[in-house]
Amino acid sequence: MSTAAAAAPPGATATVRVSNIPFSAVAAELLAFFDSAVVAGAAFACEIAASRRGWLSRGHGSVQFDSAAVAARAVDLASSGRLPPFLGSRLSISAAHVDLLPRAPEFTLRAHGSSLLVGNRVAERELEVGRAWDDVRAEVIPGKRRVDLYLEHDSRRYKLEVLFEDIRECFGCRADGVAAILLQLTYAPRIHTAISGPTIKSKFTEERFHACKEDAKFAWVRALDFTPNNCFGECSTLVLKLREGAPVSDFLETLPFSGELGELTISSMDMFGSSAKVVPIVDCPSGFSVPYEILFRLNSLVHMEKLVARHVNGDLFKVLEDIPIDTLRRIFEKMNKLKSTCYEP
Numbered sequence: 001m002s003t004a005a006a007a008a009p010p011g012a013t014a015t016v017r018v019s020n021i022p023f024s025a026v027a028a029e030l031l032a033f034f035d036s037a038v039v040a041g042a043a044f045a046c047e048i049a050a051s052r053r054g055w056l057s058r059g060h061g062s063v064q065f066d067s068a069a070v071a072a073r074a075v076d077l078a079s080s081g082r083l084p085p086f087l088g089s090r091l092s093i094s095a096a097h098v099d100l101l102p103r104a105p106e107f108t109l110r111a112h113g114s115s116l117l118v119g120n121r122v123a124e125r126e127l128e129v130g131r132a133w134d135d136v137r138a139e140v141i142p143g144k145r146r147v148d149l150y151l152e153h154d155s156r157r158y159k160l161e162v163l164f165e166d167i168r169e170c171f172g173c174r175a176d177g178v179a180a181i182l183l184q185l186t187y188a189p190r191i192h193t194a195i196s197g198p199t200i201k202s203k204f205t206e207e208r209f210h211a212c213k214e215d216a217k218f219a220w221v222r223a224l225d226f227t228p229n230n231c232f233g234e235c236s237t238l239v240l241k242l243r244e245g246a247p248v249s250d251f252l253e254t255l256p257f258s259g260e261l262g263e264l265t266i267s268s269m270d271m272f273g274s275s276a277k278v279v280p281i282v283d284c285p286s287g288f289s290v291p292y293e294i295l296f297r298l299n300s301l302v303h304m305e306k307l308v309a310r311h312v313n314g315d316l317f318k319v320l321e322d323i324p325i326d327t328l329r330r331i332f333e334k335m336n337k338l339k340s341t342c343y344e345p
Helices: 027-037 068-079 248-254 292-303 314-321 325-336
Strands: 015-019 043-050 057-065 092-095 110-123 126-141 146-153 156-163 167-175 178-185 190-195 210-212 219-222 237-241 259-268
Touching (some): 015 068, 027 057, 027 210, 068 092, 126 237, 126 248, 167 237, 167 248, 178 248, 178 259, 292 325
Parallel strands (some): 126 259, 167 259
Antiparallel strands (some): 015 057, 110 126, 110 237, 126 146, 156 190, 167 178, 190 219
């Protein structure tokens, strides 16, 4: 059997719908069949529909491959009659609109062994880092319009979902001499943690009609910010440092790309966060006094990423004290309309 994979149409998933499955077949057999009949080792997971959980097969199901191109090849083989019979039955295959498991549809949209930096930009090409993780897996899922980041923290697995619509800016750059992607976010990522156990319902727990090459016997549930310093709530910038040879251009072509940023200067935060546990709060420094309205507007600009919290310091308050409040209101109104962050207020 040829191992060449057909080109997949844009937006295609890596999953196919399969019918005419013999009622005696189990998921492991179906997965092994596609593993050898389409492209060697390219089947990832499968599910056979059952009338009840663990009961009788309905004779149809789904198979997910490593890529949309392999899924397209499976459809082509079946439609042309070149797919071998499975347990004496000719399978009918069609493209599926949804994957069995959320996953990037192509190898070029997956990056293993990456590093994730979470922090704030204090200048156009300068990032102050509040937290960092190594051995991060990144996957871009165009069909769901999001980026999934998988990492481990304190021996627990977490998944961060970054929605395309929450990406304010996306830049290609270099950090510490390696290719990287900078994501300036409007909202924090959606955080999930993996839980498993006898009381957790995961459809891949039942092995007769479900099979997967990776551990899928768990469930992702929403979780709070797990960092000690609440960095996902305090920070608005993610930088993904990709290992050498990673498909940076493929990532950027799929993401809402803003442009190339060049070399990024990385530094650590001297002081992280504020006394507030929900959102960062900018306080008036000792020795200065401004109306509450001005302080409120400054915090609003920080939260909307029009200003960097570090730049709202004594020097700025000294200037603000000498400006009439009507003039300040006009200045703040103009700043509210900015499309990007002001790094030199």
